[in-house]
Amino acid sequence: VVAFSSGNHAQGVAAAARILGMPATIVMPSDAPRIKLQNTRALGAEVIFYDRKRDKREEIAARLASEKDAVVVPAFDDPHIVAGQGTAGLEIARLAQAFGVTLDAVLAPCSGGGLSSGIALALSHESPGTRVFAVEPEGFDGTRLSLERGERSSAPGDGSSIADSLMSPTPGAIPFAIFKATRAGAVAVSDAALVQAVSYAVRELKLVVEPGGAAGLAAVLSGAFDAKRRTIAIVLSGGNIDPEMLTRCLNG
Amino acid sequence: VVAFSSGNHAQGVAAAARILGMPATIVMPSDAPRIKLQNTRALGAEVIFYDRKRDKREEIAARLASEKDAVVVPAFDDPHIVAGQGTAGLEIARLAQAFGVTLDAVLAPCSGGGLSSGIALALSHESPGTRVFAVEPEGFDGTRLSLERGERSSAPGDGSSIADSLMSPTPGAIPFAIFKATRAGAVAVSDAALVQAVSYAVRELKLVVEPGGAAGLAAVLSGAFDAKRRTIAIVLSGGNIDPEMLTRCLNG
Numbered sequence: 168v169v170a171f172s173s174g175n176h177a178q179g180v181a182a183a184a185r186i187l188g189m190p191a192t193i194v195m196p197s198d199a200p201r202i203k204l205q206n207t208r209a210l211g212a213e214v215i216f217y218d219r220k221r222d223k224r225e226e227i228a229a230r231l232a233s234e235k236d237a238v239v240v241p242a243f244d245d246p247h248i249v250a251g252q253g254t255a256g257l258e259i260a261r262l263a264q265a266f267g268v269t270l271d272a273v274l275a276p277c278s279g280g281g282l283s284s285g286i287a288l289a290l291s292h293e294s295p296g297t298r299v300f301a302v303e304p305e306g307f308d309g310t311r312l313s314l315e316r317g318e319r320s321s322a323p324g325d326g327s328s329i330a331d332s333l334m335s336p337t338p339g340a341i342p343f344a345i346f347k348a349t350r351a352g353a354v355a356v357s358d359a360a361l362v363q364a365v366s367y368a369v370r371e372l373k374l375v376v377e378p379g380g381a382a383g384l385a386a387v388l389s390g391a392f393d394a395k396r397r398t399i400a401i402v403l404s405g406g407n408i409d410p411e412m413l414t415r416c417l418n419g
Numbered sequence: 420v421v422a423f424s425s426g427n428h429a430q431g432v433a434a435a436a437r438i439l440g441m442p443a444t445i446v447m448p449s450d451a452p453r454i455k456l457q458n459t460r461a462l463g464a465e466v467i468f469y470d471r472k473r474d475k476r477e478e479i480a481a482r483l484a485s486e487k488d489a490v491v492v493p494a495f496d497d498p499h500i501v502a503g504q505g506t507a508g509l510e511i512a513r514l515a516q517a518f519g520v521t522l523d524a525v526l527a528p529c530s531g532g533g534l535s536s537g538i539a540l541a542l543s544h545e546s547p548g549t550r551v552f553a554v555e556p557e558g559f560d561g562t563r564l565s566l567e568r569g570e571r572s573s574a575p576g577d578g579s580s581i582a583d584s585l586m587s588p589t590p591g592a593i594p595f596a597i598f599k600a601t602r603a604g605a606v607a608v609s610d611a612a613l614v615q616a617v618s619y620a621v622r623e624l625k626l627v628v629e630p631g632g633a634a635g636l637a638a639v640l641s642g643a644f645d646a647k648r649r650t651i652a653i654v655l656s657g658g659n660i661d662p663e664m665l666t667r668c669l670n671g
Contacts, residue, residue: 202622369665370454373627373658406625410669413621417662 169232170194171217171224173278173332174203175405176242181210190391192235194228200331200377200400200409219334220325243281245340253285259400260293268398270297273401274383277301277310277353279335280342282404287349300352300392301338302382304328304361310338310346311353319343329412330356332379332405360389362419368403369417378412380405421484421491422446423469423476426455427532427657428494433462439623444487446480452583452629452661471586472577495533496591499605505537511543511652520650522549526635527654529553529562529605531587532594534656539601552604552644553590554634556580556613562598563605571595579648581664584631584657608634612641614671620655621669630664632657 171194184191193214195204196219207214215231217224222376222415232239236379241248256273263270273290280301287299301310306326313320326338338346345351361378369377376384383401386392408416422432423446436443442543443464447456448471459466467483469476484491493500508525515522525542527535532553539654558578565572574590590598597603597616613630620628628636635653638644660668 369627375621375625375627410666412661413669414666417665 168194168239169235169237170242171228171239172242173261173334174199174207174407175217175332176241177203177207177214178210178407180240180266181207181212185211190237192231192237194224194231196224197333198331200412202407202409206407220232236405241339243279243335244341245281246341248281249285249288249341251285251343252282253289255282255402255404256286256289257293259286259402260290263294263400270294270400272298272300272392272399273395273402274300274302274354274386274392274399276330276333276379276382276404277303277338278307278333278379280310282344282402284342284345284349286322286340287351287401288345290297291349298352299349300354300358300386301346301384302354302386302392304330304333304379304382305355305357307336308355310343311341311344311355313338314346314351314353317347323361327370328378329361330379330382332377333382342360354386354392356389357410358383359419360385360391362416364388365408365413365416366419374403375406376403376407377405377408420444421480421487421489422494423480423491423585424494426451426459426659427584429455429459429464429466429525430462430659432492433459433464434533444483444489446476446483446612448476448583452659452664454659454661458659460591469548477596480534493591495531495587496593496595497533500533501537501540501593501597503537504534504543506532507654507656508538508541509545511538511654512542515652522546522652523649524550524552524644524646524651525654526552526554526606526638526651528582528585528631528634528656529555529590530559530585530631532562532590532598534654535562535603536591536594536597536601538654540597542553543601550604551601552606552635552638553598553643554606554608554638556582556585556631556634557607557609559588560605560607561588562595563607565590565595566598566605569599574626580630581613582629582631584629584633584636606638606644608637608641608643611671612637613645616640617660617665617668618671621665626632627658627660627665628655629657630668
């Protein structure tokens with residue numbers, strides 16, 4: 168199998184390939200966090216680097232797949248990936264029921280939209296009154312832009328963000344269709360808000376969350392999403408953060 | 420109420436006093452981690468410092484309690500404290516049952532022994548085949564020494580340890596009686612093992628654990644406790660670690 172990923176999908180694909188006894192090649196950005204690179208290699212995958220600014224990772228992955236006669240496992244724009252990541256939505260619905268609450272909103276990190284649209288799809292069945300909000304880094308907020316314009320659009324995506332896992336400038340076609348159908352919302356957060364959220368998670372929740380994984384928390388803490396008088400759930404997804412970034416966030 | 424504590428019991432007492440509308444005074448070591456001091460004060464308690472080397476915190480607490488006509492809430496040598504902390508043992512027994520496993524051993528951090536003896540007491544009823552191991556920092560391993568000698572004894576306690584929450588050199592009388600009655604064991608761990616465990620918890624478990632809270636994990640990772648072919652549970656208790664110490668452990 169071949170996959171392209173900033174590092175979290177990479178680890179998932181590498182782990183699955185190992186269980187199935189298949190070779191895995193992962194196309195990762197050259198500036199991916201060290202911990203993601205190490206974990207992906209430790210799971211037995213071969214890593215091919217690309218330059219975020221210069222190369223198109225989809226093309227590299229397609230070429231590799233053709234050379235190796237392998238299948239590309241996409242990170243988000245695929246019904247199986249959306250369905251699999253959407254099981255988080257089923258868990259949220261079950262937990263809300265166990266706590267006896269009805270959720271007004273669920274906030275989830277969003278890059279290409281696999282996780283957040285999967286959750287939106289699951290909740291549209293399990294908890295139709297709950298609205299899902301995709302949270303993206305500023306400058307990479309293609310879902311927010313797309314929902315505003317009513318058609319799939321790209322954010323500039325030429326700046327930088329500490330949310331290395333959320334840097335897809337355009338939502339996937341399938342995720343975007345689900346966002347529209349489920350009337351999902353979207354919110355953008357700054358690096359400063361992400362730093363604050365990573366630090367809050369360590370200090371108050373005792374959880375290690377990477378910047379992209381803390382996007383939903385960042386939206387609430389910074390006020391980008393107004394949680395007052397609302398019952399909400401926040402999805403914290405991704406804890407692969409290098410010690411230097413963790414230290415930077417704690418001192419931020 | 421008056422309590423003496425390195426900082427975790429302090430926060431618990433301060434929180435309880437606030438709920439009950441009572442003033443709380445906590446006697447804390449002058450070198451307590453900043454986060455514990457801040458949290459205790461944020462919960463509305465007054466903090467009185469003592470010097471670990473020079474002062475006897477029990478005497479200061481007793482004098483304060485008499486001056487203020489207040490009750491001292493002990494950190495470990497009290498049947499109610501042991502019973503309350505022992506509810507962790509009931510949870511462990513319930514979780515083991517849910518997972519369909521029988522635990523050979525449970526490792527828990529140990530200072531004066533309130534938590535670990537409470538767990539031992541609970542498991543002696545709920546899971547009699549499970550043996551509890553109290554894990555202490557080297558030099559403060561009074562429980563290990565006491566069990567070895569068959570009578571309550573004190574470790575030197577004159578060195579230092581990064582496990583600021585586990586620096587009682589002597590087990591409480593009630594905890595020690597429970598350790599003996601339940602045939603509990605004890606293990607000592609080095610600072611190097613604690614550093615490794617805090618770092619492992621961040622990298623692999625995505626959990627923020629303070630050095631003392633990670634003592635059980637340190638015992639397993641360092642080999643001080645041999646977990647091979649045993650089904651075990653490790654209690655991680657306490658996540659109040661200053662950013663500097665967290666950084667030091669991650670770079671350790």
